[in-house]
Amino acid sequence: GATGIWQLMPGTATGWGLSIDWWYDSRRDIVASTQAALNYLNYLHHYFSNWQLAIAAYNAGEGTVQEAILFNQQHHKPTDFWHLSLPAETKTYLPKLLAITALIHPNSTMKHYIYPVSTLPYITTVNLDHQYNFSVLANLTDTNEQWLRQLNPGFRRFSTGPSTYSHFIIPIEKYSTFERNLSTFTGASVSWRHH
Numbered sequence: 001g002a003t004g005i006w007q008l009m010p011g012t013a014t015g016w017g018l019s020i021d022w023w024y025d026s027r028r029d030i031v032a033s034t035q036a037a038l039n040y041l042n043y044l045h046h047y048f049s050n051w052q053l054a055i056a057a058y059n060a061g062e063g064t065v066q067e068a069i070l071f072n073q074q075h076h077k078p079t080d081f082w083h084l085s086l087p088a089e090t091k092t093y094l095p096k097l098l099a100i101t102a103l104i105h106p107n108s109t110m111k112h113y114i115y116p117v118s119t120l121p122y123i124t125t126v127n128l129d130h131q132y133n134f135s136v137l138a139n140l141t142d143t144n145e146q147w148l149r150q151l152n153p154g155f156r157r158f159s160t161g162p163s164t165y166s167h168f169i170i171p172i173e174k175y176s177t178f179e180r181n182l183s184t185f186t187g188a189s190v191s192w193r194h195h
Contacts, residue, residue: 002027003025003027003028004025004027004028004029004033004153005030005033005034006027006033006034006036006037008027008033008036008037008040010027012040013026013027013033013036016036016039016040017036018032018033018036021161022156022157023155023156023157023160023161023162023163024154024155024156024160024161025154025156026154027154028153028154028156029152029153029154030123030151030153030154030169031125031167031169032154033154037058040058041054041055041058044057044058044062047062048062048065050080050081052080052081052094053065053069053080053081055093055094055097056081056084056086056090056093056094059089059090059093059094060086060087060089060090064086064087064090065084065086068084068085068086069084071085072084072085081094121172122171122172123151123169123170123171123172124169124170124171124172124175125167125168125169125170126167126168126170126175126178126179126182127167127168128160128167128168131159131160131161131162131190131191132159132160132190133158133159133190134148134149134155134158134159134160136187137160137168139181140177140178140181140182140185141170141171141174141177141178141181142174142177142178142181143170143171143174147171148170151169151170151171152168152169159190162191
């Protein structure tokens with residue numbers, strides 16, 4: 001079922017424009033899946049007009065939350081998140097998210113115990129107009145192949161796919177190196193097909 005940092009199900013992912021094939025799974029693509037998840041959350045917020053219900057629907061599905069709301073309406077009960085009969089995972093999902101927000105809030109006394117994360121850009125995207133093996137991309141970027149695979153988990157094979165994908169993620173500090181090496185690259189790109 002669900003995969004990637006946003007845990008998108010296949011049906012939800014394709015409904016929001018993500019592609020899933022033998023070569024590539026957009027749900028695992030950091031940039032593409034984040035945009036789809038934000039679009040989906042925005043849609044859910046407009047649908048329910050409530051962030052708590054939108055977040056619950058992101059976890060359990062909008063139909064599950066809508067059915068719980070209708071049930072409570074029919075029984076003259078409150079229809080806010082805290083009064084709905086939802087799956088156990090969903091009932092703990094929102095409180096965990098609220099706890100994290102309380103911890104990282106600027107006025108929180110607990111924020112001093114959280115490891116600081118830099119807000120400086122770390123990655124950038126480059127356009128690829130051909131199919132490349134990851135080993136070639138590692139050489140062009142002057143970094144190791146394993147690190148590039150971790151930055152680009154959407155690519156499921158030893159190379160990028162045969163069709164052109166709009167972006168490939170590299171460390172921002174390697175951008176100039178990549179552009180320079182790609183402009184002088186005389187090796188051949190690959191052209192694999194899955195049959």
